[in-house]
Amino acid sequence: MMNVVYRNAGSLLLCLVGAMAVAQPGANKPAAATPASNPSAYTNATPSVLGLQQCIDVALQNNIQIRQGRLTVDNSELALRQSRLNLLPTTFFQANQALNGGRSINPQSNAFVQRSINSGSYQLNASATLYNGMSLRNTIKQNKLALEASEQELNATQNNISLSVAQNYLNVLTGKEQLAIAQRQLEVTQAQLDRTQRLVNAGSAPEANLFELRATLASNELDIVNAQNTLDLAKVALLQAMNVPINQDFDVEAIAVPDPGQAPYAEKVQQIFDVASTNLPEVKGADLRVKSAALGVQVAKGGLYPTLTLNGNLSSLYSSAANQQSLNGSSTQQLVGFIPNPDGTQTPVYTTIPGYDFKGVSYFNQLENNFNRSVSLFLRVPIFQGNLSRNRITTAKIQQQNAELTALNTRLQLRQQIETAYTNMRAGANRFRATQAQVASLERAFQAAESRLNAGAINATDYSIAKTNLDRARASLVQAKYDYVFRTKILDFYQNKPLGF
Template sequence: MAEISRLSQNGGCRFKYLLTLTLEMHMNMRLLPYLRLSAAGLALAALLGHPSVFAQTAGTPPAASATPGEGQRVPQRLGLQTCIDIALQNNLTLRQSQIQLRNSELQLRQARLNRLPNVGAFLTQGYNSGRNINPVTNAFVDQGVLSNNFQASVQATVYNGGLLQNTIKQNDLLRQSNEATVKATENNVILTVIQQYLNVLTGQEQLVVAQRQRDVSVAQLDRTQKLVNAGSLAEAELFVIRATIANDELAIVNAQNTIELAKLALLQAMNVPAGGPTTSSFEVETVNVPDPTVTPYGTTSDDVFGVAQQYMPDVRAADLRVKSDAFGVQVARASLFPVVTLNGNLSTLYSNVGLQRRFDLGTVTNIDQTILVNGIPTTITTQQPNYRFENYTFFDQLGNNLNRSVSLQVQVPIYNRSLARTRILSAQLQQQNSEIAAANTRLQLRQNIETAYTNLRAAGNRYQATLAQVTQLERAFKVSESRLNAGALNSTDYNVAKGNLDRARAGLVQAKYDYVFRIKILDFYQNKPLNF
């Protein structure tokens, strides 16, 4: 900081001009080029060997990027892994977790750097006019005095109650907790994408089922038309079949709408605006999901929970945060202990009216002096050597005035308005809150596993029942179709049989994917790969 001040002196129009340049140099120095000083300031900068000045500066944070997914176009054909990659790239919650992780890494780095000594430098240049004190001789002089003062100091912490080490451990555990949080967020994003992807596949299979049923109705219309032409059936039967085809077309439209909504949900899970690529402009790759065989799951819910506690990153993140807050209590306790610091100082100064160097010229000057000896005037001649005086150079004065000092400082806390006790209690409450949060995380995990296990059994029972229903309805429909072709069944009863079969087949597709997804959920809790 450069500052020029004009001080009024008492009893005259003398002024004091002071130019002060303060330089703080820390361990993390950055070179600040192009620092412009006044003429006196440039002279001081030249003493440092470079016109630049060191100062501590903070790193510039990266500029905020555009909204993820904005203007992004997806491929015309998307696979499951591609959808997952896009979602992980665009998810905002994941980005927040990653930024929090980077911040914890910076905090850990700074905590480690805090163990290093603090180094600083201080220098001043001043000019005093009028009656002043020579800073070198401490004598009064009635002339302008140009002076410089240079100081360098170093301070190292010897003991502070374990504050530095415990802070490093606390920040390291916090960093590990944030890493686990990032992984937990990634898992949530992946599960959401898989679920939405399976919803699209479910809609596509239901569309295929609806189209097949429409084709069956069209074929039945042709057969009914032939029977009507032959006089075996009344013409009213054609209207019933045409109404059935209209219902099948409506089912196809509903299935297509379901696919569009499922695709929209998939795009939103990937954080890709639907206003760019429309939902009909891309297709998803079909995943070969064979018809499952319903068997009891090989692991109980308690066993799944026991394995999940070891692998689930959200549980690990909660446990690490508890350990981090435990070290936070130790950090707060450090304020109860003395702080021992080792200080070193190096200083020197220069003045244009400082002491002068004396050189003997080798000659003498005779000085006559008359004194009274027993009342008689007597002349006495004395010889005085002749000297030549010369000012010490700038660097000579800096070397002659060099001062070194080392000190050990002990700061003992006696009473600070219970600030330390309050910090300790606050840290303990934070630790208790983290412990409750960890217990709640385990509780939610157990409840989710129990719910998933129950849903799996329910989905298996539903799939088995629906599969049996479809088998029986297919047999009944074949009989109804044969009877209709033979003229022994009216179109109304035929449509009832066909409608029951259509609904059962659509329900079977949904039950199939629901059962497969429930299995994958329990596999996920056991750290098994989510492949199909």
């Protein structure tokens, strides 16, 4: 089985997935016909045959990391939406209703009265920031870049999951081919055993040859059991990559993977890296994080600048103690003082006070009479805040440097992955060519051994050795073929090449 681990294959992986799916029988069926739209259906009954695209669709829908990535994107969208709304004026309404008893202040006249008063005040306020060092605008740009980075990171996660499913899918195909080879080997041994049995019965071959062939047949049966076990484990790994319970009975569709060519891979490591560094979503996401952090520094610097705010206010109030007075035609005399006379006496002085009638003012009339409006400009100039703004700028710069190091490390890991993949590809090519030559030689040796056994020139032991060597070489060739093809396709993905099988 292939036991190859690739990480961060990048956005080009989806090209491989699509290319593989096109090569599958039935890959062009309508999407509604695939059970991938309902992953829960796989819990109880999996279709008898699954295509690669179906497996990837189920994995993408069931994977927890992808779900978390989508939540991160949703949260980034919300932050961007809120930062845009922060440009709009802030408006709020407030009301106060009070009941006071005893000596109270009439809110309408601000005079003390000895009575119970039911009062209410109402205000509608609006405030808009006209200037704050471009912090609001830069925050929008920063959050937009953060959203784009989250989307790229989600794409990278989807690519990694898809690649893992594709690798396990190919492992299942490898296991199936190795099982088929083991079964064909058993058939060849059984045919040779039947032929030898007839020769022994005719007295043309020793009976010892039967014992050797029966031992070889038993060994072939063991090879089938081992191949079946390996295939079952590959299916379990595929189901686990899809996040589906393993109590499923299914098979996978075959992919027409051609034999690799003999020409060496054309592109070198640097060429592959130059293309990959501009296409992989994890690299794009890291670069976007750097730009977002740089804008974070500008947002922090906005705290050093003055803030200019426009405020508006509408208000009114009501009081149950409010009265409206009107003349009623009566009057009263009220002593206001005395004027001294020469003889030492005093002459009292009176004033005429007109009479009034008092009546309460209605609720809506009070709101109309007490209605007030105001507009103001508020300027706040920071002078000293415990070095808070400076520290925020320093923190933002540290975050920017950390984002730059993360982007640098992402490119470093990418180069190392490409170097490893390229080296593995060359090793896989050498292994495939060597195994291919080995199989060709062993096939000729086996044909000669089979002819000599039939002629009685060699014993069954020599025949069994020749057959076992050929069987092992054929199984190794299948594994080498899938391994080499998969490694070359990974390098193709890095370069965004159109792929096909």
